[in-house]
Amino acid sequence: MAQETSTGAAGYTTLSLHRRLLRQARPYWRHIAVILLLDLLAIPLPLLKPLPLKIAVDSVLGSAPIPHFLAAFLPDLATRSALTLLAFAASLQVVIVLLVYLQELGAYALRTYTGESMTLSFRARLLHHAQRLSLSFHDSRGTADSIYRIQHDAPSIQSITMYGVIPVISAGLTLVAMFYVVARINWQLALVALAVSPFIFVFAHTYDRRMRGRYIGVKELESTTLKAVQEILSALRVVKAFGREDTEEKRFVAQARASLRARVRLSFAEGGIILLVNLTIAVGMALVLFIGIRAVQSGSMTLGDLLMVIAYLSQLYGPLETISSQTANLESALASARRAFELLDKVPEVAERVDARPLECAEGAVEFRNVSFAYDPGNVILNNVSFSVRPRTRLGVVGRTGAGKTTLVNLLTRFHDPTSGQILLDGVDLRDYKLADLRNQFAVVLQEPFLFSTSIAENIAYGRPTAKTEEIVQAALAANAHDFIAHLPEGYEAQVGERGMRLSGGERQRISLARAFLKDAPILILDEPTSSVDTKTEVGILEAMERLMRGRTAFIIAHRPSTLKNCDALLVLEDGRLVTVTSDVSMVIGDQLGPDDAVTRDVIADGS
Numbered sequence: 001m002a003q004e005t006s007t008g009a010a011g012y013t014t015l016s017l018h019r020r021l022l023r024q025a026r027p028y029w030r031h032i033a034v035i036l037l038l039d040l041l042a043i044p045l046p047l048l049k050p051l052p053l054k055i056a057v058d059s060v061l062g063s064a065p066i067p068h069f070l071a072a073f074l075p076d077l078a079t080r081s082a083l084t085l086l087a088f089a090a091s092l093q094v095v096i097v098l099l100v101y102l103q104e105l106g107a108y109a110l111r112t113y114t115g116e117s118m119t120l121s122f123r124a125r126l127l128h129h130a131q132r133l134s135l136s137f138h139d140s141r142g143t144a145d146s147i148y149r150i151q152h153d154a155p156s157i158q159s160i161t162m163y164g165v166i167p168v169i170s171a172g173l174t175l176v177a178m179f180y181v182v183a184r185i186n187w188q189l190a191l192v193a194l195a196v197s198p199f200i201f202v203f204a205h206t207y208d209r210r211m212r213g214r215y216i217g218v219k220e221l222e223s224t225t226l227k228a229v230q231e232i233l234s235a236l237r238v239v240k241a242f243g244r245e246d247t248e249e250k251r252f253v254a255q256a257r258a259s260l261r262a263r264v265r266l267s268f269a270e271g272g273i274i275l276l277v278n279l280t281i282a283v284g285m286a287l288v289l290f291i292g293i294r295a296v297q298s299g300s301m302t303l304g305d306l307l308m309v310i311a312y313l314s315q316l317y318g319p320l321e322t323i324s325s326q327t328a329n330l331e332s333a334l335a336s337a338r339r340a341f342e343l344l345d346k347v348p349e350v351a352e353r354v355d356a357r358p359l360e361c362a363e364g365a366v367e368f369r370n371v372s373f374a375y376d377p378g379n380v381i382l383n384n385v386s387f388s389v390r391p392r393t394r395l396g397v398v399g400r401t402g403a404g405k406t407t408l409v410n411l412l413t414r415f416h417d418p419t420s421g422q423i424l425l426d427g428v429d430l431r432d433y434k435l436a437d438l439r440n441q442f443a444v445v446l447q448e449p450f451l452f453s454t455s456i457a458e459n460i461a462y463g464r465p466t467a468k469t470e471e472i473v474q475a476a477l478a479a480n481a482h483d484f485i486a487h488l489p490e491g492y493e494a495q496v497g498e499r500g501m502r503l504s505g506g507e508r509q510r511i512s513l514a515r516a517f518l519k520d521a522p523i524l525i526l527d528e529p530t531s532s533v534d535t536k537t538e539v540g541i542l543e544a545m546e547r548l549m550r551g552r553t554a555f556i557i558a559h560r561p562s563t564l565k566n567c568d569a570l571l572v573l574e575d576g577r578l579v580t581v582t583s584d585v586s587m588v589i590g591d592q593l594g595p596d597d598a599v600t601r602d603v604i605a606d607g608s
Contacts, residue, residue: 017337018165024122025161031114032166038107039170043177045100050311052093058304060086111166115158123154126343134349135415136375144227149343153219156336164330171319178319182312185305186295189288193313196284200277200320207273207331214266215335221259228252266332281317288313350414352435359437363426364391364522364553366412371421373407381407383576384421389569391522394554396567403573405557409525412555413442443521445545447528449512451500456485457492459500459511463519471518478547479514480540481507506537513544524554530563538562 025032058064060082130138130146138146183190232239232248239248292306367388374380382404389395397405410416411423414430423430430438443463451459460475461467467475472492476482484507488494500508509529516524529545530538542562549566558564572579 014334017334017341018160020341021157021160021337022165024125024157025118027121028114028118031110031117032161035107035110035114035162035166036169038103038110039166040173042100042103042107042170043174045096045103046174046178048092048096049100050308052089052096053311054304054308055089055092056086057307058302060089062302062304064302064304111162115162118161119155119158122157122340123150126150126154126340129344129346129348132348132350133346135410136349137346142227144230145223146343147230148219148223148226149339152222153336153340156333156340159333160330160337164333175319178312182309185309185312186292186301189292189295189309192287192291193284193317195287196280197320199280203273203276203280207269211266211269211331214262214269215332216338218259218262218266218332219335219339221255221262225252225255225259228255277321281320284317285310285313350417350435353431356434357428357432359425359433359441362441362522364393365389365424365426366523366553367422367424367427368408369422369424371411371418371423373404373411373416373419381576382411382418382573385573385576385578386421387571387578389553391553392551394549394556394566394568396564396570397555397557397573398559398564398570399573399579400575404576405573406527408573409527409555409557412523412525413439413444441521442523442525443516443519443548444525445509445512445516445527445529447531449500449508451496451503451508451511453496453498455490455493455495456488456511459496460492460514460518462515463521467518472514475514475518476511478517479510479544481510481514481544484510506541509537509541510544513541513548517544517548522552524549524552526554526556526558526563528557528559530558530560 055066059066066085126146127150130150179190179194182193228248228251232252239245288309292301292309295301296303296306365388368385371382371385372380373382385404385408397408399405407416411418412430414435417431425433425438425441452462457469457472460472464471469492473482476485476492485492485494494502496502496508496511500511503511513529526545530541538560545563546566556563556567564570570580
């Protein structure tokens with residue numbers, strides 16, 4: 001059987017990952033452009049920050065003239081005395097801080113909105129794709145891994161785009177602007193300050209190359225920890241019944257500690273790169289301070305100019321710190337992006353053909369032609385099965401546990417495709433139909449009905465969300481569910497709880513039958529619908545099933561004779577092979593069924 005394959009996202013280069021992320025972010029390019037514009041506006045504002053200090057030191061305390069570009073705009077009143085000039089410098093300080101804050105506020109709000117919107121879109125895309133992947137994929141990988149990728153790896157697009165690429169671009173432009181300004185004041189100090197930057201980029205590149213695999217490993221460990229939590233809480237009744245709470249807690253803690261140790265090792269590595277960067281910057285600042293003080297002492301520059309240079313250097317080194325510190329954050333985000341794209345690159349085993357034909361309402365004729373199915377070459381589930389069913393036939397499917405009964409009906413709904421052979425619906429191969437149209441022809445009632453954590457009405461209307469209240473009530477009446485629903489304090493608006501656990505097994509099954517009634521599909525699949533209910537409840541369910549099957553093709557998997565007694569024909573499977581299909585139930589006797597199917601064997605032999 002063809003399995004989902006991956007195009008190898010884990011092997012992507014950083015550049016190729018950025019390309020894919022930017023393609024994913026393309027619908028938000030206008031928002032990103034405005035954010036970049038706001039960030040560009042932030043470049044001149046920090047350049048103004050040291051200006052009030054220079055005016056106060058050189059022009060108020062000293063006798064130097066104010067900068068030429070300000071002199072042309074200032075009225076004479078502002079420069080009439082040292083006091084008015086000082087007042088102007090103080091007012092300028094307030095205005096600059098206000099402008100900087102407004103710019104940061106606008107950029108932050110837009111960055112948050114855009115980033116969260118991109119994350120939501122990416123999560124929706126991942127969920128959509130995960131739902132298209134086969135059941136065998138989720139059975140083999142577990143749902144916790146996909147949940148982790150959707151919930152925790154998807155925000156990588158926000159981390160990289162909003163807090164990685166855009167800040168690095170802004171930091172690069174700010175670096176150029178600051179270097180230009182410092183060079184205008186004293187080009188020798190500018191060169192000395194910038195001389196440390198190559199070392200910073202070497203540190204960042206080395207970190208990027210060495211730590212990439214470690215971040216992916218941490219993500220895998222965290223996904224495994226989430227899987228443990230999901231398993232424990234999903235099987236809480238079993239855990240409690242066997243008194244294994246402490247054991248399960250220890251299992252979780254052991255896995256969580258492995259993740260913790262990996263995170264701590266990463267934190268030391270991240271702290272190490274930050275330490276190296278800050279030490280390098282400190283060396284650059286010390287050199288500038290030493291050379292600058294010597295220049296002031298020699299009279300080649302003023303104290304105000306030196307203070308401006310030092311103030312600008314803190315902003316010159318700020319972008320360098322941003323670029324280097326983003327390395328660790330980007331590597332973690334890129335590891336998440338690789339995992340997210342790895343899920344997207346899984347090719348669904350069951351795919352819809354480009355020229356698939358629509359299907360409004362099937363007649364219900366089904367034919368299996370030499371159908372075989374295997375999860376892998378050594379695990380054959382069905383072997384060369386052939387039979388045909390006329391429309392509106394009730395076909396009972398019996399056999400030992402593991403004989404392939406559930407797999408057979410799963411092939412009908414294309415949860416899987418046959419390894420070989422064909423399945424026809426109304427004379428057309430299932431693979432030629434549109435997938436959504438095909439599955440709309442089936443209503444399924446399972447042994448363990450699954451209800452969603454919503455109201456009873458919403459659960460009944462799950463197959464037809466637009467159904468009116470009257471239609472929902474009619475479906476409940478047909479399924480013998482209305483009476484118990486009407487006695488609930490909130491009636492049809494009663495919440496069923498997680499997986500419907502506020503209701504009994506029989507009540508859940510009747511809601512599942514009501515869901516099938518409301519969908520009104522031409523083909524029914526009833527997979528052990530009465531095996532988990534008591535005899536009294538079974539009577540009401542069987543009565544509802546009898547109404548539900550009228551005029552429809554039905555496949556009934558069952559062991560109980562009461563469920564099979566009204567079948568038009570029986571199909572017997574043994575070890576994946578078709579033993580017989582007959583309308584004469586008296587022919588199906590003896591060892592064709594397993595010892596676990598003794599009751600079923602007896603009723604078939606009796607012809608009841």
